[in-house]
Amino acid sequence: MTSVATRINLLTEKPANLPGATPAPSTCSTALGTSPWDFAPTVSAGYGPGASQDDAVPASSPAQPVIPDEYQQASAEELDRRIAAAKATLGDRVVVLGHFYQRDEVVKHADFLGDSFQLARAARSRPEAEAIVFCGVHFMAETADILSGDHQSVILPNLAAGCSMADMADEDSVEEAWEQLMDVLGETDDDGRQTVIPVTYMNSSAALKAFCGRHGGIVCTSSNAATVLEWAFERGRRVLFFPDQHLGRNTAKAMGIPLEQMPMWNPRHDLGGSTAEQLADAKVILWHGFCSVHRRFTVAQIEQARAEHPGVRVIVHPECPMPVVDAADESGSTDHIRKAVEAAEPGSTFAIGTEINLVNRLADEHPEHTIFCLDPVICPCSTMYRIHPGYLAWVLEELVAGRVINRIAVDATTARDAEVALERMLAALPR
Numbered sequence: 001m002t003s004v005a006t007r008i009n010l011l012t013e014k015p016a017n018l019p020g021a022t023p024a025p026s027t028c029s030t031a032l033g034t035s036p037w038d039f040a041p042t043v044s045a046g047y048g049p050g051a052s053q054d055d056a057v058p059a060s061s062p063a064q065p066v067i068p069d070e071y072q073q074a075s076a077e078e079l080d081r082r083i084a085a086a087k088a089t090l091g092d093r094v095v096v097l098g099h100f101y102q103r104d105e106v107v108k109h110a111d112f113l114g115d116s117f118q119l120a121r122a123a124r125s126r127p128e129a130e131a132i133v134f135c136g137v138h139f140m141a142e143t144a145d146i147l148s149g150d151h152q153s154v155i156l157p158n159l160a161a162g163c164s165m166a167d168m169a170d171e172d173s174v175e176e177a178w179e180q181l182m183d184v185l186g187e188t189d190d191d192g193r194q195t196v197i198p199v200t201y202m203n204s205s206a207a208l209k210a211f212c213g214r215h216g217g218i219v220c221t222s223s224n225a226a227t228v229l230e231w232a233f234e235r236g237r238r239v240l241f242f243p244d245q246h247l248g249r250n251t252a253k254a255m256g257i258p259l260e261q262m263p264m265w266n267p268r269h270d271l272g273g274s275t276a277e278q279l280a281d282a283k284v285i286l287w288h289g290f291c292s293v294h295r296r297f298t299v300a301q302i303e304q305a306r307a308e309h310p311g312v313r314v315i316v317h318p319e320c321p322m323p324v325v326d327a328a329d330e331s332g333s334t335d336h337i338r339k340a341v342e343a344a345e346p347g348s349t350f351a352i353g354t355e356i357n358l359v360n361r362l363a364d365e366h367p368e369h370t371i372f373c374l375d376p377v378i379c380p381c382s383t384m385y386r387i388h389p390g391y392l393a394w395v396l397e398e399l400v401a402g403r404v405i406n407r408i409a410v411d412a413t414t415a416r417d418a419e420v421a422l423e424r425m426l427a428a429l430p431r
């Protein structure tokens with residue numbers, strides 16, 4: 001398989017070699033392809049190339065110490081061998097989870113590969129494992145810790161692997177929003193239903209999942225967002241949806257909710273920037289958050305793909321902006337995209353709007369199709385990218401030596417409340 005790093009270098013040298021590779025303005029730096037050690041927050045104050053300029057790393061983010069030189073200096077082959085050897089020594093004592101957006105060099109060592117919903121289930125399916133090594137980002141490891149047993153340790157190989165979208169909604173801002181909404185709308189309607197049900201996307205901190213658990217709310221993923229909104233409307237008048245405005249808007253629109261009933265909540269403004277009347281009329285109040293990776297996809301890219309590849313099938317992730325989802329042939333979670341490709345007639349052509357590691361892997365696994373990324377300027381999720389094989393080798397070899405490092409542990413009260421919202425999510429099966 002060709003790694004993302006290699007493909008970025010190829011793109012730098014010969015952009016015309018890739019399908020639809022007309023150069024476009026980009027925040028994605030070729031440095032992503034060569035220097036994974038530069039992304040520790042001690043070195044860079046931002047999330048790094050590929051992230052939005054608005055994505056400042058919060059002060060509360062955990063700091064990843066510099067790892068021993070031997071891991072930074074080792075060749076790809078040596079790291080591969082050391083990871084495999086450590087896993088073989090540990091046997092059933094360890095389980096490695098890999099998100100679809102991870103690079104191939106990491107994914108090849110995963111016992112489970114999936115989206116956040118599937119990995120949340122996988123985390124509790126191996127109770128015999130003492131350690132769960134989560135090759136994903138911080139909020140995913142928190143969720144795994146909540147859903148796994150007390151005897152298990154969840155390890156995030158690089159503590160700097162956060163998610164800029166998750167950090168766009170912090171606990172204080174959501175508590176403040178909730179207070180303002182309760183002042184304006186009250187807690188319950190005349191018929192006893194909640195005026196607002198909080199719904200948090202999986203891509204959020206454990207503290208916000210706990211907030212939802214305490215306030216009659218629920219967690220959703222991109223797989224089950226529609227089921228979750230139906231669940232919420234059975235119990236309440238309207239929804240406060242955070243942090244991803246695009247998933248909330250795209251899902252609610254597909255359910256027939258008009259845009260006028262989806263005001264945005266900007267935490268920098270009183271009442272989020274809406275009037276009390278607008279909030280009273282709202283069905284879904286959308287938090288002002290987004291994914292830097294999926295925000296890059298545009299309608300112009302879809303038009304270009306269709307012009308260059310007649311008959312192309314365009315599938316995008318629902319974290320993309322609404323005009324992009326509307327212009328695509330279909331939208332769906334990473335699992336939906338994967339299944340659509342698997343089920344297609346040989347010879348199909350796909351333009352896919354999601355993270356590049358998943359697109360490249362699908363292209364490698366399905367040579368019978370033509371598959372390319374909708375964005376001609378290749379750009380991985382810069383925080384997922386921080387899980388370099390060197391970090392994976394480091395945490396696994398420390399486990400072999402009897403040391404648990406980079407443990408993600410959610411405090412008991414937060415975990416208890418968050419689990420309430422997560423159990424509701426796990427019961428809300430995708431449609």
Ligand code: SF4
Nearest residue numbers: 163164165291293381
């Ligand atoms: S792809 Fe977007 S939502 Fe997913 S981890 Fe990266 S920044 Fe967060």
